[in-house]
Amino acid sequence: MPVSIANSRLIYDALKACDVKIISALPETWLVHLIRMAEEDPDMTLVRLAKEEEGIGISAGAYLAGVNSALLMQNHGFFAAINPIVSLALLYKIPLLMLISYRGHMGEKDPWQTQGGLMTEPVLRALNIPLWHLTNPADVQRRIKDAQTLAHASLHPVAVLLSRELMWED
C-alpha cells in the first residue's frame, strides 16, 4: 500500500512535538500508518471511534481536562462530525486540532470519493474553520504546530488537510 510511511512519521512526530496525548481516529487508507504509530506509542492514548462525531466529544472532554488531543479523520468523517463541531466546539469555544485526509481532490481515482472532495473546502469555509494544506514535508512540523497554536489562542477548531502529494506515493 503506497501510503507514505516517512511522511506519516513526520506528521506523527509533529503531533508529539505539540504534546498531543490523546488521538481519536477512524481508520481510512491514508491514515493507517499514523494510527499504527499512535497504537505502538505507550505515551499516546489512541481512541478508536465508531463514528467521528464521538471524537469531537472526546477532544472537548480532554481539552476541558487540560490534555492536548488531535483528531484523525477522512473528509467524509469530518462531514459526519459537523453537528458536534457546531453545537459543541463552536458553541462552547473549544479548540480542536483536526487532521483531515483530503480524499477526492486532484489525482483521486476512486469515483466514490470525488463528491466529498468537492465539498471539503467550501464546508470548512462555511463553518469559518481556518485550514492549512499539508503538501510539502518541509512544512509539516511548523504548520501542525501553528494550527494548534491558533486553535488554542482562538478557542476555535482548525483543520489541517492531508494531501495526496504528502500521503500517497505512486
Place this chain on the structure above:
Amino acid sequence: MLRAAALEAIYPELEPHIVVTIMGAVAAELYMLGHRPNFFYLEHAMGLASSMGLGIALSMPGQKVIVLDGDGSLLMNLGTLSTMARYRPGNLLHIVFDNESLLSVGGFPTATSTGTDLAGIARASGIPVVKEAHTPESLKSAVSEALAGNTLTTVISKVEAVGPKTFHMDLPLLENRFQFKRALEAMRRASTERGR
C-alpha cells in the same frame, strides 16, 4: 420514579465529582439541586455527553467522572457504548435516565417506549457492569457501588416523563464552560499536591 427524586437521592454522591449532563430537564433539575463548578451541562450536541465524559475520564484517571445521559441522547450515539466498553475507564460512571420520551422537545416517544432495551444494548456492547435501578434507593446504592469500585458501569434508570416547570438556569453556557475548566484544573492541581 421521578427523575427529580432520583437526582436528589444521588446528589450527595455527585457533588464532589466531575459531572457531565445532557441538555434539558436533566440539566435544569441538577442545577436546581445546587450548581457546582465541577458540573458541566452540555446544552446541545445530543448524544455527546458520554463521549465528553470518556475524554475527561481518560485525561484524568485519578478523578471519578459521572455522565448523566438520557434515552433520547443515547439512542443518537449508540456507538458510544462500544467505544466506552473498548477503553473501559474504571473512573467513569454512566447513568442513563430512560423516560421513554424526548421530553424536552415536547414529549415524543423514543424507541425505548416500544421495546428497545438500553441495558441489553449496553451489556451486548461490552460495558463490564450494567445495572438497572428503578427506585431512588436502588439507584443510590448502584451509584455508591460504582464509585467505590473501579469498573466502568452503566446504570439504566427508568423514570417518569415529567420535567421541571422551567428549564431556565441562571448560568450562561460559556460561564459554565470556563468555570468547569478551571474547576478541573484545580482538581488536577490538588491531586498532584496530594501525590507529593
